[in-house]
Amino acid sequence: MTSSSPIDDHADVVLCADGPMLLRGKAVVQDEDGVRHRTTRPVTAVCRCGHSAIKPWCDGTHKLLRD
Amino acid sequence: MIAALLTTPDDQPRDFAASGGREDDALTLWVLHELHYRGFVGVDEHWEWQASTIGLRIELERDLEERLRARRPEPVVTGDLAVDLLRILADDQSPSLARHVQRRATREQTLQLLRQRSLYHLKEADPTSWVIPRLTGGPKAALLEIQFDEYGNGDPGRVHHRLFEAGIAASGLDGAYGAYVDEAVVEILEQNNVLSMLGLQRRLRGAALGHLAAFEGTSSLPSRQLAQGLRRLDFPEEMASYYDEHVEADAVHEQLALHDICVALVAAEPALYDDVLLGAWACTDLEARTAGALLDLWEVA
Numbered sequence: 447m448t449s450s451s452p453i454d455d456h457a458d459v460v461l462c463a464d465g466p467m468l469l470r471g472k473a474v475v476q477d478e479d480g481v482r483h484r485t486t487r488p489v490t491a492v493c494r495c496g497h498s499a500i501k502p503w504c505d506g507t508h509k510l511l512r513d
Numbered sequence: 514m515i516a517a518l519l520t521t522p523d524d525q526p527r528d529f530a531a532s533g534g535r536e537d538d539a540l541t542l543w544v545l546h547e548l549h550y551r552g553f554v555g556v557d558e559h560w561e562w563q564a565s566t567i568g569l570r571i572e573l574e575r576d577l578e579e580r581l582r583a584r585r586p587e588p589v590v591t592g593d594l595a596v597d598l599l600r601i602l603a604d605d606q607s608p609s610l611a612r613h614v615q616r617r618a619t620r621e622q623t624l625q626l627l628r629q630r631s632l633y634h635l636k637e638a639d640p641t642s643w644v645i646p647r648l649t650g651g652p653k654a655a656l657l658e659i660q661f662d663e664y665g666n667g668d669p670g671r672v673h674h675r676l677f678e679a680g681i682a683a684s685g686l687d688g689a690y691g692a693y694v695d696e697a698v699v700e701i702l703e704q705n706n707v708l709s710m711l712g713l714q715r716r717l718r719g720a721a722l723g724h725l726a727a728f729e730g731t732s733s734l735p736s737r738q739l740a741q742g743l744r745r746l747d748f749p750e751e752m753a754s755y756y757d758e759h760v761e762a763d764a765v766h767e768q769l770a771l772h773d774i775c776v777a778l779v780a781a782e783p784a785l786y787d788d789v790l791l792g793a794w795a796c797t798d799l800e801a802r803t804a805g806a807l808l809d810l811w812e813v814a
Contacts, residue, residue, distance in 0.1 A: 452625040462768050470592045487666060499737070504764040506733030 465478045466491035466504035514541055514569065518556045527565035539702035542573040543632075543694065546709040550636055551690055565576065574710045577703065578717075581795055592781050595771055598723065601793045602730050607801030608808055611735030614742035622811050627681055628693040630700045633708070634655045634677040635690050638663035640712035640727055644714045647718045648778070654785055655773035656722075659729075673758070680752035698810075700803040719785030723776060723792025726770040731797070732763035757767055 460468040469475070469490045475483045483502055491504035496507045514529045532538055547553065547560040556767055589607050591597055613812040638660055645656060687693070694702075697813030709720035734757035743753040779786050 455651060460768075462772070465766060465768060468765065468768055487662050487762065489662075489765050489769060490524045491761075491768060500761060504733075505737060506764045506767070509544050509734065 461494075465508055466494050468492075474486075475502050516761040517546060518553070518560050518566075520557075522557050522559040524559060525565075526667075529565055529569040534703075535638075536699045537571055538576065538601045539699050539706060540586055540694075541642075542577065542706045543697075543702050545570040545573070546706060546713070547691065547710070549713065549750075550760065554660055561800055564683050572631035576707055577710060580709065581775075581798070582809070583793070584798070585791065588710060588787065588794065590786070594776050594786060597790055598771060598775065598793050601790065601797060602709060602727060603790070605731075606795040607797070608804050609735060609738075610804045610807060611742070613808065613811075613813060614759065615738035615745070616742070617747070617813070618742060618811075619744050622807075623742065623748070624684065624686065626807065627684065627752075629685060629697060629777050629803075631677070631681060631686070631688075632691065632692050632705050633696055635688075637673050637674040637677065639674075640708040643712035644721045647715050650781070652722070652775040652781070655769045655777070656725075659725075659769055662762055662766070673755075676751075676755045676758060680749070680755040683749035683751040698803070698806050700799070700806045702805055704799040707799055711792060712796075717788065717792075719778065719782070719788030720792030720795065722770070722774050723789035723794075724796045725792075726767070726775045726789075727796035729763050729766040729770045731800070733760050733767065736760045736763065768804070 456470075458470045460466060460470075469485060469492055470488065471485070473485045473490070475490075475492060476484065477483065493501050493504045493508075495508035495511055497507045497511060499507065517529070522535070532541070545566055546555075548556070548558075548566065552558055552561070558678050589597055589600055591807065610626060614626065618626070641656070642660055645653060645660070648656060661667075663673050669675065682688040708721075708724065711717045711724055740753045740756035740760065743756065779783070779789055787806040
């Protein structure tokens, strides 16, 4: 069973409201086609809206989808 | 003042006066700021901290700040900083240079834009680095995450200003630092001067970070348009990929700058709320003025 109580640790994964998922540190992300992508930055934004032109990474397209 | 910089500094009081002319003042302030960045060949490095040069810098910065504040509209304050800052970006309906480059700009216009932008992109992220020691805890750590990325994550070949330098050199332009200052329009000089002022003055740290959040928050989508325009005009891959890098990097930076830096900063220092909004508004205002000036020049407004 997972705990739902808040913790104070700095988050490694952050879900941004109406935005991407931020991923801290080195990680390998596997996309829908099974292709693996290695992160290269201290923090990486992973597309959550599904419309990025550079998936699996975020390119800000979600901002055009609002309203 | 520029002639005086070629002489040996002494501690004599000097009467460097602002000219009152907007273009001359902007160029003078740009030169004074550059003493704090890379300096100039042939200019004694002691000029950076002479009472005379600092005195003139403060006078010119005061005038620049007063003009900014005088034309700022009344901000909307809801108590939710992220909402208010994003509203400033959403309300900005000014014409976009990136959109023009994407669709219609000529090669000549695009080269001219790159030369104008070179004043900032060749020292990209540097003005904001001055803010680091004025922060603590969360905002400091988050700003460092952005700056480390701006500076190539430890790889000198990936430092953003080096990527820009490689891009414009491949495009047949001069990649030397400050090479195109003589043709910079006053709006570009003021855009650079405001960034340097916000970085250099601790009092304005909130505005520096509000500016950062607005800058990063209006970068990903325009960078994609610029990359598309550069490819439409057959610019070299080095130039287009500089903007590709910003599509991806700034999608991260905008989240960090808004939430982990600005919101966290104001939570710790509530008195900075309005300054953060001032900086964000200044970013959109200065870019709108630059876009207006260049589009007027090209008669495409």
